[in-house]
Amino acid sequence: MTRYTAQDVETRWQKAWDEADVFKAKRDESKPKYYVLEMFPYPSGRIHMGHVRNYTMGDVVARYKMSTGHNVLHPMGWDAFGMPAENAAMALNSHPGTWTYQNIADMRAQMKPLGLSIDWSREFATCDPEYYGQQQAMFIDMMAKGLAYRKNATVNWDPVDMTVLANEQVENGRGWRSGAEVEQRELTQWFFKISDFSEELLSAIDDLDNWPAKVKLMQRNWIGKSEGLEFAFSLIDAPEGHEQVEVYTTRPDTLMGASFVGISADHPLAKTLELDNAEIAAFCTSCRNEATTEEAREKAEKRGFDTGLRVQHPLDPSWELPVYIANFILMDYGTGAVFGCPAHDQRDFEFATKYELAINAVFTPVDADLDTSEAYVPLKSEQVRYVRGFAGDAIQTGAAGVTSAIAYCEDKGFGQGVTRFRLRDWGLSRQRYWGCPIPVVHCEDCGVVPEKKENLPVKLPQDVTLDLPGNPLDRHPTWRNCACPACGKDALRETDTMDTFVDSSWYYARFTNPAAATPTDAEDAAYWMNVDQYIGGIEHAILHLLYSRFFARAMNLTGHLSEGAVEPFNALFTQGMVTHEIYQTRDAKGRPVYHLPQDVTDGKLADGTDVEIIPSAKMSKSKKNVVDPDAIISQYGADTARWFVLSDSPPERDVEWSAAGADATFKHLNRVWRIAGDVVEAPESGKGDAELIRATHKTIHEVTQAIDGFAFNAAIAKLYGFTNTLQKSKAGAEAKRSALAALAQLMSPMTPHLSEEIWSLMGEASLIIHAPWPVADEAMLVEDTVTLPIQINGKRRDELKVPADMPKEEVEKLVLANDAVIKALNGGVPKKLIVVPGRIVNVVI
RNA sequence: GCCCGCGUGGUGGAAUGGUAGACACAGGGGACUUAAAAUCCCUAGGCAGGAAUGCCGUGCCGGUUCGAAUCCGGCCGCGGGUACCA
Numbered sequence: 001m002t003r004y005t006a007q008d009v010e011t012r013w014q015k016a017w018d019e020a021d022v023f024k025a026k027r028d029e030s031k032p033k034y035y036v037l038e039m040f041p042y043p044s045g046r047i048h049m050g051h052v053r054n055y056t057m058g059d060v061v062a063r064y065k066m067s068t069g070h071n072v073l074h075p076m077g078w079d080a081f082g083m084p085a086e087n088a089a090m091a092l093n094s095h096p097g098t099w100t101y102q103n104i105a106d107m108r109a110q111m112k113p114l115g116l117s118i119d120w121s122r123e124f125a126t127c128d129p130e131y132y133g134q135q136q137a138m139f140i141d142m143m144a145k146g147l148a149y150r151k152n153a154t155v156n157w158d159p160v161d162m163t164v165l166a167n168e169q170v171e172n173g174r175g176w177r178s179g180a181e182v183e184q185r186e187l188t189q190w191f192f193k194i195s196d197f198s199e200e201l202l203s204a205i206d207d208l209d210n211w212p213a214k215v216k217l218m219q220r221n222w223i224g225k226s227e228g229l230e231f232a233f234s235l236i237d238a239p240e241g242h243e244q245v246e247v248y249t250t251r252p253d254t255l256m257g258a259s260f261v262g263i264s265a266d267h268p269l270a271k272t273l274e275l276d277n278a279e280i281a282a283f284c285t286s287c288r289n290e291a292t293t294e295e296a297r298e299k300a301e302k303r304g305f306d307t308g309l310r311v312q313h314p315l316d317p318s319w320e321l322p323v324y325i326a327n328f329i330l331m332d333y334g335t336g337a338v339f340g341c342p343a344h345d346q347r348d349f350e351f352a353t354k355y356e357l358a359i360n361a362v363f364t365p366v367d368a369d370l371d372t373s374e375a376y377v378p379l380k381s382e383q384v385r386y387v388r389g390f391a392g393d394a395i396q397t398g399a400a401g402v403t404s405a406i407a408y409c410e411d412k413g414f415g416q417g418v419t420r421f422r423l424r425d426w427g428l429s430r431q432r433y434w435g436c437p438i439p440v441v442h443c444e445d446c447g448v449v450p451e452k453k454e455n456l457p458v459k460l461p462q463d464v465t466l467d468l469p470g471n472p473l474d475r476h477p478t479w480r481n482c483a484c485p486a487c488g489k490d491a492l493r494e495t496d497t498m499d500t501f502v503d504s505s506w507y508y509a510r511f512t513n514p515a516a517a518t519p520t521d522a523e524d525a526a527y528w529m530n531v532d533q534y535i536g537g538i539e540h541a542i543l544h545l546l547y548s549r550f551f552a553r554a555m556n557l558t559g560h561l562s563e564g565a566v567e568p569f570n571a572l573f574t575q576g577m578v579t580h581e582i583y584q585t586r587d588a589k590g591r592p593v594y595h596l597p598q599d600v601t602d603g604k605l606a607d608g609t610d611v612e613i614i615p616s617a618k619m620s621k622s623k624k625n626v627v628d629p630d631a632i633i634s635q636y637g638a639d640t641a642r643w644f645v646l647s648d649s650p651p652e653r654d655v656e657w658s659a660a661g662a663d664a665t666f667k668h669l670n671r672v673w674r675i676a677g678d679v680v681e682a683p684e685s686g687k688g689d690a691e692l693i694r695a696t697h698k699t700i701h702e703v704t705q706a707i708d709g710f711a712f713n714a715a716i717a718k719l720y721g722f723t724n725t726l727q728k729s730k731a732g733a734e735a736k737r738s739a740l741a742a743l744a745q746l747m748s749p750m751t752p753h754l755s756e757e758i759w760s761l762m763g764e765a766s767l768i769i770h771a772p773w774p775v776a777d778e779a780m781l782v783e784d785t786v787t788l789p790i791q792i793n794g795k796r797r798d799e800l801k802v803p804a805d806m807p808k809e810e811v812e813k814l815v816l817a818n819d820a821v822i823k824a825l826n827g828g829v830p831k832k833l834i835v836v837p838g839r840i841v842n843v844v845i
Numbered sequence: 846g847c848c849c850g851c852g853u854g855g856u857g858g859a860a861u862g863g864u865a866g867a868c869a870c871a872g873g874g875g876a877c878u879u880a881a882a883a884u885c886c887c888u889a890g891g892c893a894g895g896a897a898u899g900c901c902g903u904g905c906c907g908g909u910u911c912g913a914a915u916c917c918g919g920c921c922g923c924g925g926g927u928a929c930c931a
Contacts, residue, residue, distance in 0.1 A: 042931050082931065155929075166929040218849050218926075294927050298846035347846085423928090430929065500931070539925055541849075546928095576851095577925075615923080622930075648857040648869070654850095654924065661857075661870050668869090671884090717859075717868035724868095789864040794912045796864050834911050840863040844911050 004673035006637025006666075010753040014115050022769055025073040025119045027527050034070035035528050036062040037508055039536030039544070040077045043103040043125070044084060044621035047110045049657055050537075050578035052629045053645040055116055057575055057712065058535045060646070060749040062117045064707050067745070067773040073528050075511040076111075076118045078104050080125035081132075081435045082500045083166060084621070089434075089466045096434040097462070100127055110630065114638045115752055117769075122514050126503035127434070131510065133457025134519040135502065136439035140450040141558035143440075147193050150448065153427050154292060157185035162469035164431040167293050176591075184288045189429035190438055190496060194550045198223055198421035201549055210571035212652075215541045222542050224422025226250045229406050230335070231415025233261055233311035235269075236320065242269045245311060245323070248334035248420060252409060253401030254341040256388040257362035259352055261311050261323045261339050262304065266331035269323075273307055280305060280325065287327040302351050303327045314414050315390060326351070332424055342375065349375035362388045366395060426547065428499040433464060433472045435497030443484035443491040452485045458493070471495055504544055505551035508534075508568055509561060519560045526562055534569040537577055538652075539618065545572070573710055576654035577618035580625040583611040594624035616656055627657050636666040639751035643669065646712040646750055668720070669754055672743070675727050676758045679740045686732035695725045696739045697780035703746045704776070712750070719747060737762065742774050790815060791842040792824045800841065808835050815841050 017023065027033075038058035041051055055076075062074040078100075085096035092099065104125055111118075124131050142148045156165040160178035164185075169176045194201075202223045205216045229252035232244035245261060263270055265287035274281035283305040290300060304324035313319035321339070328347060329338055342352030342359040352359050363384040364370040378384055380398035392404030409415035429438070437458045439451040451458055461479040464472035473479060473495040484491035506519070508531050513524035536544075552568040555561040561568075583595040585605070600611055619626045632641045644665040649655040699722040706715035726739050741762060748755035748768050759768040783804055788811065790798045798820040802811060812833055815821055821830075821843055832844035 039931095044931090079931070084930080164929075167927095168930050170929095214849055221848050222927090224848095292929095295846075298927090300846090427928080432929090499929070501928095504931085537925090537931095538850080539931080542926060543928065544931085579924080617924080620930080650858080652850095653858095655857080658857080658870095664870060667883095674884090713858075714868090720868050787864085791864080791912070794863095794910095799864075832911055834863095836863060840912085842863080842911050 004670050004754070006639060006669075006753070007634075009757045010113065010115060010638050013753045013756045014112075016756070016767065017115075017117075017769070020767065022767065023074065023117045023119050024121060025071070025075075025528075027524070028071045031069060031071040033073065033528060034062075034065040034533075035073045035531045036065065036533050037075065037511070037531045037535070039534075039540060040079050040504070040507060041107065042079045042082060042084070043100055043107055045103045045106060046621075046626070046628050047107050048578070048619045048626035049629055049645065050619045050626075051111075052114065052641060053578055053651075053655075054535065054537070054575055055111065055114065056642045056645055056750075057573070057651055057710075058533075059114075059116045059118075059642075059752075060707065060712060061533055061535070063749040063752060063769065064773070066117070066769060067748070067771065069772065072117070073511070074117050074119060075122040075514075076116075076120065077123055077507055077511065077514075078107075078125040078127075079500065079504050079507075080104065080127040081497075081503055083432065083434070085434045086432060086466055093467065095462070095464070096466070097127065097460075100125070100434075113633055114629075114642065117752075122511055124510070124514050126436075126500070126507065129457040129459050131507075131514075132436035132503070133459075134510070134516075135436050135498070135506070136451070136456050136458055137453055138506070138519050138555065138558060138560060139439055139498075140453060141560070142192070142554055143450055145554075145557055147196075147554050147557070148190060148428075149193065150188050150190055151425075152186050153189045153191075154184040154186050154288070155189075155431070156292065157183045159183055160469075163471070167291075170291060173291060179589075182289075182291075184290075184292060187429070187431070189427055190498075192426040192428055192550070192554070194426045194547075195421065195423055197550055197553055198225070198423045200553070201423075201546065202421075204549075204567060208567065208572075211569075212572060212574055215538075215545065215572060215574060218541045219546055222423065222546065226420050226422070227402070227406075228252065228418060228420060229409055229415045230418045231314060231409060233314065233321070233339070234317075235323070236310045236312065238309070239269070239272050242272060245269065245337050246335040247337045247339055248418070249339060251341065251344065251398075251402065252405035252415070253386075253389065253391070253398065254344050254362045255313075255315060255339070255405065256390055257341040257343045257360045258313065258321055258339040259342055259348075259358040259360065260304075260355075261321055261337060262326040262329050262351075263323065264329040264331040264336040265325055265327065267325075267329075267336045269337075270307075270325050273309075273325075280307065283325060287325070290327055297328060297330075300327065302347060302354070304351060304355060306355070314409075322357070324351075324355070333422065334420060344375055344377055346375040346377060360388060362386065363398075363401070426499075426501075426550070428502055429496040430499055431471045431474075431495070432497055433460065433466065435500060436503060437473070438494045438496050438498060440494045441482055441484055441491045442494065443487065443489060445489060446484055446486040446491075448494075449484055449486045449491075455485070473497070501543060501547050502551075505547045506555060508548070509552070509555065509565070519555070522562075525560075525565065529561065529565040529568065531569045533571045533573065535573045535575060537618075538574040539577065541574065545569070573651070575651045576649070578655055578657050579616040579618055580627060580657045581616050582614035582623045582625045584614055585609060585611055594622075596624050597627055618654075619657070627659075632659065632662050636662060637753070639754045640666045640669055643716065643750050647716045648713060650713055651710055668723070669751065671727070672723060672747070672754065673758070675723065676740055676744070676761055679726075679733075679736045680761060682733040682736045684733050686735075687730045689731045689735040692725070692729045692731040692735045692739050694780050695722060696735075696742050697776040700742055700746065700774045701776035701781055704773070707749065715746075716750065719743070722746075744768060745771060745774050786838050788839070788841050790818060790821065791840060792821065793845055794842060797821075797824070804838065808837060811835050811837070811841065815843065 036058055038054050062072050066072050080100050085100045088099045089096045156170050158165050158175035158178055158180055160180035165175055170182050228248055228250040230248045232246050235245055265284040270284055274284045304326040307323045309323040310320040340348035342348040343361040361370050363386045366383050366385050383397050385395050391408035392401055406417040439458045441449050443449055461476055480493050482493050509520050512528040513521040553566045556566050583600045584592050587593050644662050702718045703715045744755045744758040756768050785801055786804045788800045789796045830843045834842040
């Protein structure tokens with residue numbers, strides 16, 4: 001028996017798979033197809049343990065499905081556009097493409113030794129002109145269908161770097177590089193009309209049976225369907241054109257509790273008022289320059305400015321309410337104006353307290369007094385007592401109150417019930433170089449004109465420098481100048497590029513034929529779509545997945561995907577993140593500098609500098625809290641790394657990275673290898689064949705179930721148990737050989753190389769990857785006797801071994817004859833005797 | 846702030862209404878060895894006890910149930926998302 005040398009074994013089998021071309025996916029109508037996809041990586045430079053975990057999970061599924069007779073597609077590519085490449089290019093004084101393609105080469109080289117069952121012939125990067133050119137073709141088709149349009153939106157503007165900043169590049173209202181105070185600037189930008197699909201994207205969630213409930217819930221909440229009332233307040237002494245202020249409310253039942261009207265700083269009325277009121281102008285400017293992220297806005301102090309204007313209350317024209325401009329009201333949502341009801345909204349309560357506005361309760365708890373120290377905000381499904389209601393019963397649920405109020409207002413003719421969604425249109429314009437150019441041209445005569453499809457791709461120019469502020473496309477000497485596709489006159493190219501979420505919204509469809517001359521090939525897409533199992537991080541639960549669902553619909557409308565593929569992912573699994581502590585020091589200017597875990601020992605750098613330890617977060621290159629798998633792979637081999645990342649934690653849970661135990665995994669695989677050698681040389685006959693055969697079938701059953709249910713850690717625990725059983729078994733050669741064959745096969749999705757090696761050691765000529773998955777004999781799974789725990793008042797006191805099919809009455813007799821029970825009863829009768837057949841007995845005294 | 850999760854021995858975790866701690870790591874003890882490595886065996890939630898055994902125990906507080914880690918309500922802590930990180 002030779003020693004187990006992982007590197008030798010793994011190289012050999014990877015070569016054998018390559019030579020047999022086993023992972024190349026071809027259309028084959030004779031087998032059911034199965035498309036496994038893991039979310040493709042951003043090529044940050046090095047793979048980390050989070051990648052290994054993610055791709056190993058996908059590989060287990062892919063290999064398992066191959067063994068169960070499926071024709072599997074398991075591709076890989078690179079989400080290759082994005083900001084980090086521009087940052088790296090600036091830092092290294094090179095080109096984002098150079099950095100990106102080098103990273104791809106490095107990461108591919110790190111992934112290949114893992115022995116993943118990937119069809120590398122389909123690999124592409126989203127920054128390949130062949131890919132983004134097809135994306136541009138779809139953009140043009142979407143424009144034609146009215147799915148892409150332009151409108152104004154604000155961006156974070158760094159006045160020193162003269163550039164647009166991403167939200168993560170804004171720290172405490174300042175640019176991360178320049179430290180300058182960030183301004184909000186309004187630009188004309190491209191949008192996708194995802195809001196046309198709000199209802200459809202919401203209702204279709206109901207049919208996503210194999211998606212995690214939490215993801216579906218998050219998407220439902222994000223889309224945020226609400227029923228409410230839209231109506232207008234009449235403005236007293238209104239500036240011309242502003243006689244009415246339209247508001248939207250989801251709580252029209254609280255109308256009698258209104259104490260002010262709030263409008264956004266971007267509301268037309270505010271914009272008119274600021275023209276001749278410097279104070280209002282200053283206030284609006286300060287609101288507009290507040291951070292735009294939802295989080296920052298919600299946490300920011302609520303501020304308002306009394307315009308001095310008043311509106312009439314619609315239910316009582318003599319009642320006047322003040323109009324405030326407020327920093328917490330968004331122009332993008334609803335009408336950009338609301339009425340405040342401080343008694344039943346915490347934010348309005350704080351606002352009213354601050355500006356000394358009335359707080360009038362509309363309803364109280366049904367049988368308790370109202371606590372007036374805070375807003376009373378019961379669930380809409382809860383019954384309340386209306387003390388200032390105007391429609392419906394005095395005691396009704398909030399929901400009923402809303403319905404009655406809408407009906408009343410519609411009847412009186414001053415408002416109408418409307419359905420609204422929180423979901424906003426998808427702004428896809430980016431004022432950056434390293435992204436897919438938006439393929440349109442601006443012509444003085446023709447306006448905004450799409451590029452001709454035969455001129456695609458509109459390629460990014462290579463001769464750019466990123467050392468100057470702003471978008472290099474804007475200042476490129478020749479790239480911007482072009483001929484108008486419509487009239488041929490001199491015109492200018494659009495310099496905005498697309499959000500990288502666009503790139504990742506359709507890559508799954510491109511994998512079905514990455515060489516097609518159109519975005520998709522109809523036959524290939526029809527054969528391979530949908531993705532049968534999609535696997536990726538929970539951090540993509542909303543944006544990426546929602547955008548992909550939208551995009552598949554848009555592709556259907558533009559003829560690039562069939563009706564059946566509008567929900568592209570049949571099943572979704574969200575794996576947890578691999579987290580690690582973050583090690584930070586600060587540079588001379590006080591800005592954070594991050595350090596790799598491998599460079600930190602006992603809280604110090606090699607030169608003795610103390611590092612600040614920030615609690616664990618998901619591994620990310622930008623925080624440098626990443627652990628490179630190379631050390632484990634070179635020390636123990638890919639099978640150890642694969643088994644190890646799957647073994648100890650449930651796949652959906654986050655794991656704090658620790659290498660403790662990798663050594664033990666390697667020992668275990670060595671043990672399996674030794675057992676394999678012993679089994680092959682085992683004597684012909686022995687003792688306990690029946691037990692081993694039974695254990696083999698039980699393990700086949702349990703491991704198969706665990707893999708089907710994504711419980712890879714549980715599958716591995718069962719395999720440990722079975723390995724122990726096999727090692728201790730004194731059974732004869734035949735039983736042992738079939739046990740070993742099952743072990744090798746059941747392990748093969750996790751440790752494919754070792755399994756192939758054992759398979760060949762056993763004299764099998766074909767590859768284990770081609771062997772059909774073992775099937776358990778149902779008859780072997782039935783247990784003859786069961787052990788029933790006996791509980792007395794819910795506490796376990798004894799146990800009872802009985803035939804599995806013993807009738808309840810017989811069990812009851814045995815229980816009453818049990819010593820512990822007799823002792824506890826002390827001559828009395830039990831109050832209750834609960835027998836759950838096959839599970840448990842509980843005697844209540 | 847809001848939305849969604851998670852919390853079990855020294856550690857990773859198992860059990861999703863029915864014997865809490867499977868399987869593994871680290872630890873302790875032993876066998877083999879001149880010795881070490883490797884391997885194998887035993888042990889192992891806490892407290893009390895020589896043991897049998899008893900009591901306590903799944904972040905905290907309360908509830909539902911014959912029975913709760915699991916279901917419900919409230920709190921605490923941690924993580925993800927929050928529309929320009931990907």
